[in-house]
Amino acid sequence: MTEPFENDIPFPNLSCDGDTILPMEPLLTRIDHVGIAVPDLDEAIAFYGRAFGLSVLHEEVNERQGVREAMLGVGDTGSCIQLLAPLNEDSTIAKFLDRSGPGIQQVAYGVDDVEAAAAALRAAGVRVLYEEAQVGTAGSLVNFCHPKDCGGVLVELVQAVPGAH
Numbered sequence: 001m002t003e004p005f006e007n008d009i010p011f012p013n014l015s016c017d018g019d020t021i022l023p024m025e026p027l028l029t030r031i032d033h034v035g036i037a038v039p040d041l042d043e044a045i046a047f048y049g050r051a052f053g054l055s056v057l058h059e060e061v062n063e064r065q066g067v068r069e070a071m072l073g074v075g076d077t078g079s080c081i082q083l084l085a086p087l088n089e090d091s092t093i094a095k096f097l098d099r100s101g102p103g104i105q106q107v108a109y110g111v112d113d114v115e116a117a118a119a120a121l122r123a124a125g126v127r128v129l130y131e132e133a134q135v136g137t138a139g140s141l142v143n144f145c146h147p148k149d150c151g152g153v154l155v156e157l158v159q160a161v162p163g164a165h
Helices: 041-052 092-100 114-123
Strands: 014-017 020-023 030-037 056-062 067-073 080-086 103-110 141-145 155-159
Touching: 030 092, 030 155, 041 067, 041 080, 080 092, 092 103, 114 141, 114 155
Parallel strands: 030 080, 103 155
Antiparallel strands: 014 020, 030 103, 056 067, 067 080, 141 155
16 A cells, blocks of 8 residues: 555655755635535535525536536635536536435635746646646636545646635
């Protein structure tokens, strides 16, 4: 069994420039959302409204990713729960549901510049899914880090559109 963080750099808040060790600026600015795979979006929205008092801030269909999704606001934190339901059996979310059942599919962190964050992560040995960021929820720019490089967690990097959520 591999260690969950075997690819970690020894001092994640430091970077090296030759023989000089420099403090590194954090890449992540906030917890943007937690993505939860669900088989039925309408049922999940009703449950989160009834059980937790959450309401939908944004809902959309993302044909490219094969999902119907809803962002539910969590208090006044700016963080959200993203409910993801498959549009078809070939979507990543359908495959996730088949393999793992409903539940947490990813954790998304906000970044100021998704391309710069992806480049820094690649330089640190983290595999990033897309060569260039893709359009995500509500027009945000996104990329993903491989779970095998992130302790078993699919990490999404989100550069929000100003005024989103």
